[in-house]
Amino acid sequence: MSISSLEARELNLYYGNFHALKNVTVRIAEHAITSIIGPSGCGKSTLLRVFNRMNDLIATVRVTGQVLMHGRDIYSRQLDTASLRKRVGMVFQRPNPFPLSIFENVAYGPKIHALVEKHELAELVANSLKKTGLWEQLKDKLNDSALSLPPEQQQRLCISRLLATEPEVLLMDEPCSALDPIATAKIEELMLELKDKYTIVIVTHNMQQAARISDFTAFMLLGELLEFDSTSAIFTNPQHPKTQDYVTGRFG
Amino acid sequence: MNRPKTMTRSRFAEGAVEWLIRASAFSAIVGLFLIFIFIGKEALPILTSPDVRKEANISKLFLPQDQAHPYSWQPVSEIPKYSILPLFVGTLKMTLVAVLFAIPLALGAALFTSEFSPGWLKEFIKPIIELLAGIPSVVLGFFALMVMASYVQELFGIVYRLNAINAGIALGLAVIPIVYTVADDALTSVPKSYREASMAMGASPWQTAWRVVFPAALPGILAACVLGFGRAIGETMIVLMASGNAAIMSWNLAKPARSLSATIAAELGEVVVGSAHYHVLFFIGISLFIFTFVLNMFAHWFVARLQKKVLGTI
Ligand SMILES: Nc1ncnc2c1ncn2[C@@H]1O[C@H](COP(=O)(O)OP(=O)(O)OP(=O)(O)O)[C@@H](O)[C@H]1O
Numbered sequence: 001m002s003i004s005s006l007e008a009r010e011l012n013l014y015y016g017n018f019h020a021l022k023n024v025t026v027r028i029a030e031h032a033i034t035s036i037i038g039p040s041g042c043g044k045s046t047l048l049r050v051f052n053r054m055n056d057l058i059a060t061v062r063v064t065g066q067v068l069m070h071g072r073d074i075y076s077r078q079l080d081t082a083s084l085r086k087r088v089g090m091v092f093q094r095p096n097p098f099p100l101s102i103f104e105n106v107a108y109g110p111k112i113h114a115l116v117e118k119h120e121l122a123e124l125v126a127n128s129l130k131k132t133g134l135w136e137q138l139k140d141k142l143n144d145s146a147l148s149l150p151p152e153q154q155q156r157l158c159i160s161r162l163l164a165t166e167p168e169v170l171l172m173d174e175p176c177s178a179l180d181p182i183a184t185a186k187i188e189e190l191m192l193e194l195k196d197k198y199t200i201v202i203v204t205h206n207m208q209q210a211a212r213i214s215d216f217t218a219f220m221l222l223g224e225l226l227e228f229d230s231t232s233a234i235f236t237n238p239q240h241p242k243t244q245d246y247v248t249g250r251f252g
Numbered sequence: 253m254n255r256p257k258t259m260t261r262s263r264f265a266e267g268a269v270e271w272l273i274r275a276s277a278f279s280a281i282v283g284l285f286l287i288f289i290f291i292g293k294e295a296l297p298i299l300t301s302p303d304v305r306k307e308a309n310i311s312k313l314f315l316p317q318d319q320a321h322p323y324s325w326q327p328v329s330e331i332p333k334y335s336i337l338p339l340f341v342g343t344l345k346m347t348l349v350a351v352l353f354a355i356p357l358a359l360g361a362a363l364f365t366s367e368f369s370p371g372w373l374k375e376f377i378k379p380i381i382e383l384l385a386g387i388p389s390v391v392l393g394f395f396a397l398m399v400m401a402s403y404v405q406e407l408f409g410i411v412y413r414l415n416a417i418n419a420g421i422a423l424g425l426a427v428i429p430i431v432y433t434v435a436d437d438a439l440t441s442v443p444k445s446y447r448e449a450s451m452a453m454g455a456s457p458w459q460t461a462w463r464v465v466f467p468a469a470l471p472g473i474l475a476a477c478v479l480g481f482g483r484a485i486g487e488t489m490i491v492l493m494a495s496g497n498a499a500i501m502s503w504n505l506a507k508p509a510r511s512l513s514a515t516i517a518a519e520l521g522e523v524v525v526g527s528a529h530y531h532v533l534f535f536i537g538i539s540l541f542i543f544t545f546v547l548n549m550f551a552h553w554f555v556a557r558l559q560k561k562v563l564g565t566i
Pocket residue numbers: 015018020039040041042043044045046047058
């Protein structure tokens with residue numbers, strides 16, 4: 001297995017009394033796409049949100065175990081969530097650009113983290129839009145509201161917005177489930193382009209999608225990580241009968 | 253065949269309710285129109301009747317008269333003087349104080365309860381501020397006249413006990429709950445997904461509130477400010493009691509002031525019906541009416557435009 005970027009060790013997460021993640025140990029490979037699959041409510045989103053500590057925003061959440069990024073515990077006191085989230089960006093299920101202009105959306109991260117001088121901002125915004133293939137279509141209407149774009153472009157914009165802060169990891173929680181098949185194919189293509197430079201973790205309900213784009217696949221059931229392996233192994237030669245049942249569509 | 257019968261009956265009931273709602277909506281418009289006609293008719297002699305115009309016409313109302321006292325409102329002196337500019341100035345300066353006092357406080361409170369306070373604290377603060385809206389303005393005026401005035405006088409070291417600052421602050425107390433309620437609604441209805449996106453990028457709650465939530469709620473917040481402004485301009489009882497009521501042509505906030513609305517309230521009861529004074533008071537009334545109407549129309553247009561811009565339809 002290649003170098004790991006993120007790693008969870010014997011991770012447990014509780015929502016109040018509800019035990020949502022049970023003893024999860026997983027290593028996320030660098031510059032690869034890892035997909036997390038499993039039936040609804042099994043804890044996929046919860047696991048994803050562990051990696052950028054978005055679960056911290058929920059008052060009842062309690063976490064035990066370790067989560068490491070390049071060997072350093074991201075739940076340690078020394079690490080502040082702002083710099084963690086700058087390095088570990090997140091794309092949501094429904095495209096959620098801010099109700100600001102296209103330019104301001106992409107400039108948001110650099111502004112709040114004070115990444116560049118004012119005169120460099122325009123160039124950074126342009127570069128970030130180029131990375132997602134939006135630049136040619138949008139360069140003449142950067143001042144339009146981001147909400148005027150069609151859903152696929154909105155989702156691309158959300159990805160550009162992340163790339164502007166130069167993260168290492170992209171967490172994507174069902175990023176295509178609000179998109180039509182053509183738009184989905186385009187976003188998948190983009191993800192394959194991005195994996196050279198970024199580590200990508202994607203939650204998906206779409207088995208074909210996991211098979212098409214990911215290098216590694218994690219199968220979760222009822223809060224447990226049942227099986228984790230290369231995608232081809234999971235889909236052609238699963239070790240666990242439950243995994244077999246799920247990937248062949250017998251439940252889920 | 254029971255079904256069709258009940259169907260038609262419920263159809264009929266639906267139709268009746270719809271008609272009733274439509275009628276009540278129209279009655280509001282008709283009412284507004286009739287008020288306008290009535291006040292306008294009584295104000296019109298200022299422009300048309302030669303008798304009235306000898307005493308009070310547009311140029312006497314708005315332009316400087318004699319050298320010593322270019323603008324004075326003395327409707328019951330031997331030679332009545334009807335310059336309404338001091339009243340305009342009075343209204344504007346008290347409104348200004350009220351708005352400058354109330355809007356930052358109200359918006360700050362709304363931002364706090366919608367973004368930062370824990371739920372229980374909001375449940376505590378919100379009803380209290382809204383309770384302020386339920387206090388009759390005569391009570392607020394009385395409070396400003398008897399209690400607040402002394403403190404304001406001391407705090408700002410003012411010669412006159414009743415003045416524009418005192419009235420403006422009291423007016424502000426009436427404006428705060430309106431601005432607060434509407435602004436809090438606007439902020440609270442900003443979708444959670446924007447906040448999540450911002451926090452997930454590593455923004456602090458402050459950055460999220462200021463850079464994302466506030467701009468997203470801006471149309472509603474502006475509507476809140478306009479409502480507050482309208483309330484301040486039209487409010488009568490508080491300014492009547494707390495301002496000292498002297499029609500002075502001065503922008504000095506430390507001096508007493510008299511507003512358009514308070515003038516109508518104080519003088520309409522004793523005026524001789526059909527006199528020039530009577531028609532001038534109606535002229536003031538129609539001016540206030542037109543002013544607030546135009547302000548509201550403009551604000552409506554502006555807010556709609558802003559909303560479109562935020563939601564991306566232009
Ligand atoms: N804020 C919360 N408070 C309490 N329980 C929660 C909370 N969020 C999620 N849960 C519970 O934790 C479990 C895992 O939720 P999670 O959202 O991670 O599932 P998921 O695998 O992403 O499901 P889906 O495929 O439907 O998105 C579910 O049983 C859910 O009810």
